[in-house]
Amino acid sequence: MSNASDAPLGGPTGGAALPLEGIRVIELGYGIAAPVAARNLAQFGADVIRVESVRKPDSLRVSGAGWVPRDFDPAVRLDTMPALNFSCAGKRSVALEIDDDEGYAVLVRLVAGADVFVTNMSADVLPRLRLTYDDLRAHRPDLVYMSMPPFGDERSPYRTYRTWGQNLSAISGIDRMIGWPDRDPVQLGFAYPDYVSAQAGTMAVVAALDRRDDTGAGCNIELSQYEMALAAIAPNILGGQLHPDAAGAESNGNRADGVAPQGVYPCRGRDRWVAVTVADDTAWAGLVTVAGLTHLDEARFATLEARQSAHDHLDAELSAWSSGRTDWEAAEELQHAGVMASPVFDAWDLLGDHHLAAREAFRVLPHPRFGADLVFGQAAVMSETQPRFATAAPSIGEHTRPVLRDVGLGDDEIDALVGRGIVHEMGSPDVTLERPYAHWIHTLMRLPWPPASFDPAELFMARLAAPAERAGGGAGA
Amino acid sequence: MTGSGPMQGTRVLDLTDASLAHVGRLLVDLGADVVLVEPPGGGPARLDTARFAALAAGKRSLTLDTTARDGADLFDRLAARADVALLTPGDADPAHALHRAHPQLVITAVTPYGLRGPRRRWTGSDLTAWASGGVLPSVGDPDRAPLSPAGGLALFTAATNAAMATALALRARRRTGRGQIVDISLQEAVMSVALEAGPYAVMETPAAPQERTGMRRSTPPIGQYRTSDGAVSIVAYMPWQWEALARWIAEETGNDEVLLDAFAGTPAARSPFVELIDTWVEDLTGRYTKQAFFEEAQRRGIPASPVNSVADLADDPHLAATDAWQFVDDPRLGPLRYPRPPIRFDGDAGTVGAVPEVGEHTDEILRELGVAGDQIEALRSTGAV
Numbered sequence: 001m002s003n004a005s006d007a008p009l010g011g012p013t014g015g016a017a018l019p020l021e022g023i024r025v026i027e028l029g030y031g032i033a034a035p036v037a038a039r040n041l042a043q044f045g046a047d048v049i050r051v052e053s054v055r056k057p058d059s060l061r062v063s064g065a066g067w068v069p070r071d072f073d074p075a076v077r078l079d080t081m082p083a084l085n086f087s088c089a090g091k092r093s094v095a096l097e098i099d100d101d102e103g104y105a106v107l108v109r110l111v112a113g114a115d116v117f118v119t120n121m122s123a124d125v126l127p128r129l130r131l132t133y134d135d136l137r138a139h140r141p142d143l144v145y146m147s148m149p150p151f152g153d154e155r156s157p158y159r160t161y162r163t164w165g166q167n168l169s170a171i172s173g174i175d176r177m178i179g180w181p182d183r184d185p186v187q188l189g190f191a192y193p194d195y196v197s198a199q200a201g202t203m204a205v206v207a208a209l210d211r212r213d214d215t216g217a218g219c220n221i222e223l224s225q226y227e228m229a230l231a232a233i234a235p236n237i238l239g240g241q242l243h244p245d246a247a248g249a250e251s252n253g254n255r256a257d258g259v260a261p262q263g264v265y266p267c268r269g270r271d272r273w274v275a276v277t278v279a280d281d282t283a284w285a286g287l288v289t290v291a292g293l294t295h296l297d298e299a300r301f302a303t304l305e306a307r308q309s310a311h312d313h314l315d316a317e318l319s320a321w322s323s324g325r326t327d328w329e330a331a332e333e334l335q336h337a338g339v340m341a342s343p344v345f346d347a348w349d350l351l352g353d354h355h356l357a358a359r360e361a362f363r364v365l366p367h368p369r370f371g372a373d374l375v376f377g378q379a380a381v382m383s384e385t386q387p388r389f390a391t392a393a394p395s396i397g398e399h400t401r402p403v404l405r406d407v408g409l410g411d412d413e414i415d416a417l418v419g420r421g422i423v424h425e426m427g428s429p430d431v432t433l434e435r436p437y438a439h440w441i442h443t444l445m446r447l448p449w450p451p452a453s454f455d456p457a458e459l460f461m462a463r464l465a466a467p468a469e470r471a472g473g474g475a476g477a
Numbered sequence: 478m479t480g481s482g483p484m485q486g487t488r489v490l491d492l493t494d495a496s497l498a499h500v501g502r503l504l505v506d507l508g509a510d511v512v513l514v515e516p517p518g519g520g521p522a523r524l525d526t527a528r529f530a531a532l533a534a535g536k537r538s539l540t541l542d543t544t545a546r547d548g549a550d551l552f553d554r555l556a557a558r559a560d561v562a563l564l565t566p567g568d569a570d571p572a573h574a575l576h577r578a579h580p581q582l583v584i585t586a587v588t589p590y591g592l593r594g595p596r597r598r599w600t601g602s603d604l605t606a607w608a609s610g611g612v613l614p615s616v617g618d619p620d621r622a623p624l625s626p627a628g629g630l631a632l633f634t635a636a637t638n639a640a641m642a643t644a645l646a647l648r649a650r651r652r653t654g655r656g657q658i659v660d661i662s663l664q665e666a667v668m669s670v671a672l673e674a675g676p677y678a679v680m681e682t683p684a685a686p687q688e689r690t691g692m693r694r695s696t697p698p699i700g701q702y703r704t705s706d707g708a709v710s711i712v713a714y715m716p717w718q719w720e721a722l723a724r725w726i727a728e729e730t731g732n733d734e735v736l737l738d739a740f741a742g743t744p745a746a747r748s749p750f751v752e753l754i755d756t757w758v759e760d761l762t763g764r765y766t767k768q769a770f771f772e773e774a775q776r777r778g779i780p781a782s783p784v785n786s787v788a789d790l791a792d793d794p795h796l797a798a799t800d801a802w803q804f805v806d807d808p809r810l811g812p813l814r815y816p817r818p819p820i821r822f823d824g825d826a827g828t829v830g831a832v833p834e835v836g837e838h839t840d841e842i843l844r845e846l847g848v849a850g851d852q853i854e855a856l857r858s859t860g861a862v
Contacts (some may be wrong), residue, residue, distance in 0.1 A: 013677055017710075018649075019645050019646075019648035019649040019651075019652070020645075020648070024736045025618070027645060028481035031646075032603070032673075036584065040641065044645050050623045055589050059714070059715070062715070063743070064679075065681050066552070066681045066682075066745065070682075071523060073733060074799045075591070081681070082676075082677045082680040082681050083672070083673050083677040083681075085677075086607070086673070086677060092745055092841075096481060117659065151795055151801040152775060152799075152821075153798075154582040154770050155798050155799050155800075156773070156795045156798055156799050157794050157798055158794075158795045159794055160755050161775045161781060162774070162775070162778065162780050163712075163780050164712040164714065165781050166699070166700075166710055167710050167711075167712055167780055167782035168782070169710075170701065170709075170784045170785070171710070171771075171783055171785050171793075172711030172783045172785065172790075173712065173786060173787040173789070173790055174628065174630065175701070176628050176784055176786045176787070177627040177787075178616070178624055178625075178627055179624065180618070180621065180624070183618060183691075184691065184701070184708070185631045185692060185700050185701060185708065185784060186617055186618065186624055186689075186691055186692055187691075187692055187693065187699075187700040188626060188674075188676075189612070189615050189616065189673075189694065190524060190612065190670060190671045190672075190674040192626070192630060193632075195634065195669060195670035196633060196634050196637045196670065198639045199634065199637035199640075199669070200503065200637045200641070200819070200820065201638070201820075202641045202644075202645075203503070203637070203641040203643075204483070204646050204820050204822075205506070206641070206644040206645055206647075207482075207483040207484050207507050207644050208483045208822070209648065210644075210647065210648055210651070211483040212649070215755050217824055219483065219823060219825050220821075220822070220824065221820060221821070221822060222820070222821040222824075223819060223820045223821075224819060225816070226795070227816060228795075228819045228820075229817045230816040230819065231633075231803075231816060231818075232628070232630060232631075232634075233533070233628045233629075233632040233633075233787065234531040234815070234816055235525075235527050235528040235531040235629065235782060236527075236530045236628050236787050237531070237787055237790065237814070237816060238527040238530050238786055238813060238815070239527035240787045241526070241527075241813055241814060242527050242530075242810060242813075243527070244788075250798060251627065253624065253776045254622065254625050255602060255633075256625060256627065258525070258603065259602070262602070262604055262731065263622070264604075264608065264613070264623055264624075264625070266622065267502075269682070272621060273608075273613075273622055274608075275607070275608030275613075276604045276605075277604050277605055279604035280664040280812035281684075289530075290707035296704070297843075300511070305493035335599050335600065338600070339600075339604050340601050340602045340604075341605060341703050342599075342605035342606075342609045342612060343608065343609075344600060344608045344613050344623055345609055345610065345611045345613075346607065346611060346614045346675075346687055347588065347612075347614075347675040347676045347678065347679040347687060348676075348679065349611065349613050350610075350668065350676055351673060351676055354595060355594045355595045355596045355664075356594075356665075358593070358594040358595060358666070359593065359594045359662070359665070359778075360590060361665055361668070361736070369720070372678070374680065375682050376669075376676075377671055378664040379592065379638045379661065379662070379666050379668065379669040380638050380641055380642035380645065380659070380661070381642070381659070381660040381662070381665070382642055382645070382646055382649075382657055382659050383576075383657045383658040383659070383660065384649070384653070384655070384657040385645065385646060385649045385657065388634075390485065405628055415737055435680070437679075439679055442649060443796065
């Protein structure tokens, strides 16, 4: 695909309210699927209250950042995982133990005042915790309720099963399609089914809210993450039935049906690569005009079938060509000739990418522990509706008191619940931290970031400038 | 779709090519009326039979020669009463022209890098989208090039983001009365599923480079382990999940060392012993088939799953027990097993609709527009429809 538009998109046309302004969401999520769906709702205007347990915290809270010592103040550690900013930006956090009767009563008050409830707990847990659609709509008849378990349905033999996203991508057939034909399959280091479930789940909730506005009726939305992964590969599932002998359903390196050559080729530098897709004969005709590749302008490579049978040879030719260039040089030369190509970005390349900076794909937003922290904006970009980027992830329990006051609890009642360990407020609120990489990001992204208290590069330069001091301080070398 | 989806009554014009046909299919599953606008004779998306069968199901087909004057007029009348237009990228500035002509439309465009920004003119594929997403350096084997996920998964997450944004733009229109342009970048769509293995991973441990570790991570046990008939995926991440796995290894293989405190805790604590741990785990997994290991691991509270091929899915007990397949006898393709729509509304997932013939719904759609029968014949004779 290509895009020939030069015109910029229009900016926001004045102070129109966000589409979910006035909607209150209660989220009981773990990990990615329900939390990210609720984060989307928050960024488009909803007031999202994340109800979290301190006794059994979210997996992203339990892990904490790798650099925080294991024996560090646990209340602080729970706020340090960077990915929490992806799953929870813009939400308020209420720390509440809902498996306790008094805690459950508080949750019910929250739900009674809410429009939407979102959870991704397993199907067998919801009835036990009295969190089914029927349980909750007794308190809010027009509730839009979404459950997104890994394996939905009371009929499932897997209904009690616990999985991470990587398990779901393995069982659904996604992982088996990745790999070299002569090697073991490889694993994906990210939970693909969780994220696409979150995006589709957000869509479902928004559409159900529209219908509620029209009819007054709430909705019971059930989204099984396993089935969502199958929806992603539905073309492959049908392909396997229509062409049972074709290679399409099995791993084939970086090649794909219908295009050739396609691959990832080495470039100058350590672990630098360029990804190339020659989509059709026109693109091939462009490729053979590129300096260093003109000798491939031969009739024997003019058709897709010919290039497919010569794929190994063409891979070797492209590798030899790309090895003498940087990844950016190679990609730009190929794009100029009308060939689909991209450098293989690593994580730091994304953070320093001027294109993503122009689209404001990353933001630095206020954070209760770090002063400010890095948040990925939104892949859902619109010309007029600008998402709300207010805050990074909340501290666990940061908003317990104001939210409980808001549903009618007095301070003495809240104090009593805190005393009994049923609700919790933000722990050690006076402790603030600094991420060890703050300077790198600041330099790389040229984003506003709080002033650093120390700069490793400056310290290093200072040591170079003071040899006597270095001799005294460098005994460990 | 016949069901109780909440987007019933929403009119969508689907102008996408095969790569983005998922967007309209997601909206079909929510109950929207999605009209596939094809050139006379049918669009090129039909050439990939399996993809078309999967993603055109439930859509209506209208053939229209928009390069002919009558055809362009008809398209204009269709657009005037539509809510959403799903664009195929590649034409010159179609989004803005359409927005000016029909300000009520939500216009959804998916492009490799989005409609604005320095790389907006770059072209791309599913592979180059993955390459631009910051995660490939950690997928694959250490001695070879990075590997990309297959199966069009970048295009699918672009589609879920596009459908989500389309729903949000329709809701925004309720307040403003105006449509707008949805601008989905494939690069950002990949980032929306993979940042945990990109920036958020290096931000957690800045000194560690992204590295390819093949079928498993260097923090065990996370990844795939060989069984007697393939492999299982194990993620024993929480300390108690490791304890359950270690107890099972000890019981079954007689290995007591695995229970030592030195190996307890989170996966990072076991990284120095990765080869040892992986060997011990495969001592156990190798004694089972992937499905038998899966069921016993789950009984013991260990997150695990079989590494299925697409063909294996036909035998999965969950999919059989939950009525997850819909069996269709397609008049041209024969019997097909479709995955049902993945979202249920009030207990109803709806059903997968039929794959439309070329122009199958042209007459009924033109009648809905108020075009009389003899006019339709006239249009047909000029080749406009």
